[in-house]
Amino acid sequence: MRRFQVIYVAGDTPYECGRQYGQQAQEKIRAGVEVYRDFFGKTSGQTWPEIKKYAASYLPLLEETMPLVVQEAQGIAEGAQIGMDELMVLNCRYEISKFPKPAECTTAVVLPEASAHGGTYLIKNWDYKQAVMDNIVILHIEQKDGTRILGLAEAGQMLREGFNSHGIGLCNNMIQSVRDSWGIGVPVTFLRRAVLACDDFEKARDMLLHAKRCVSNNMLLASGNGCAVDIEAYPNGANVLAPSGGILTHANHFVVHQYLDSRVGPKNRDLRLEELLRKRAGQIDVPYIMECMKDHEYYPESICAHNTSLPGREMIDFMTVASIIVDFKHQKAFICAGPPCEGEYQAYEL
Numbered sequence: 001m002r003r004f005q006v007i008y009v010a011g012d013t014p015y016e017c018g019r020q021y022g023q024q025a026q027e028k029i030r031a032g033v034e035v036y037r038d039f040f041g042k043t044s045g046q047t048w049p050e051i052k053k054y055a056a057s058y059l060p061l062l063e064e065t066m067p068l069v070v071q072e073a074q075g076i077a078e079g080a081q082i083g084m085d086e087l088m089v090l091n092c093r094y095e096i097s098k099f100p101k102p103a104e105c106t107t108a109v110v111l112p113e114a115s116a117h118g119g120t121y122l123i124k125n126w127d128y129k130q131a132v133m134d135n136i137v138i139l140h141i142e143q144k145d146g147t148r149i150l151g152l153a154e155a156g157q158m159l160r161e162g163f164n165s166h167g168i169g170l171c172n173n174m175i176q177s178v179r180d181s182w183g184i185g186v187p188v189t190f191l192r193r194a195v196l197a198c199d200d201f202e203k204a205r206d207m208l209l210h211a212k213r214c215v216s217n218n219m220l221l222a223s224g225n226g227c228a229v230d231i232e233a234y235p236n237g238a239n240v241l242a243p244s245g246g247i248l249t250h251a252n253h254f255v256v257h258q259y260l261d262s263r264v265g266p267k268n269r270d271l272r273l274e275e276l277l278r279k280r281a282g283q284i285d286v287p288y289i290m291e292c293m294k295d296h297e298y299y300p301e302s303i304c305a306h307n308t309s310l311p312g313r314e315m316i317d318f319m320t321v322a323s324i325i326v327d328f329k330h331q332k333a334f335i336c337a338g339p340p341c342e343g344e345y346q347a348y349e350l
Contacts (some may be wrong), residue, residue: 022079167224
């Protein structure tokens with residue numbers, strides 16, 4: 001049974017936390033750099049030095065808006081013994097690879113009124129290229145102020161999704177709008193890391209709403225006290241969605257202001273997950289959510305996604321590379337490496 005490497009870091013400074021992360025995940029971080037060097041070399045029409053220069057161009061804005069996260073990133077690069085520009089490629093891969101981009105990920109939240117035991121659950125199937133599977137890590141961060149964070153990332157990235165000891169959790173999925181551009185904004189990995197350092201739901205929400213961005217991203221924010229909001233963020237704007245009956249689901253298309261959507265193709269995974277969850281509204285628990293995330297209705301555009309396993313398609317074929325269920329009430333995350341129909345969820349304590 002596959003399991004992801006767990007990276008435990010605790011330090012007096014963001015730089016020290018980053019350095020520990022970089023040292024522990026050095027092999028995976030360096031492997032990830034090579035994955036994207038090869039991928040962008042074949043798909044972007046730009047040279048590797050040009051890609052690194054573009055990724056590094058995000059730094060001045062980041063140093064101005066979130067210097068502590070930049071210090072952590074510098075520590076990761078130092079610990080992994082790679083250049084800061086290479087680390088920025090890992091953290092800007094979403095922005096760099098946005099044009100064009102296939103569907104990624106299905107997310108949901110279940111609030112106390114819809115759950116069996118008064119709990120709040122944040123849910124995601126992460127669909128991405130099979131080549132990154134070996135480089136995914138589980139991060140457990142303890143900051144100097146006592147804040148603990150547990151989440152998933154491609155090794156070297158600041159953070160993708162997870163939750164913290166203040167009861168703030170975040171999942172995301174790709175959306176693509178007609179306003180997306182090759183401009184400069186806050187990379188989504190840096191934004192998520194900053195949000196998961198927050199001790200207040202409103203502060204986290206406002207950070208997501210007002211961050212400068214050049215590409216679109218959907219972010220589902222939840223708290224352990226039963227609050228949740230979904231934010232379809234795009235350059236110079238954002239749509240806000242609220243749960244209905246304690247349930248909210250999202251996938252890879254705009255629900256509000258659909259004219260913004262530049263993607264074509266099936267738009268059924270969020271509706272299918274909502275259908276499954278509403279069947280058990282008021283009785284939803286972790287085992288049932290696990291079964292929902294294994295669903296293959298509408299395959300290959302299903303909640304649980306699979307690749308072709310053909311040689312040479314490791315950076316072409318998409319699959320569910322990880323599945324995560326955050327249980328705020330018990331401060332646990334249940335994580336499955338790979339498609340949940342083939343693997344087993346493991347519990348990780350915050």
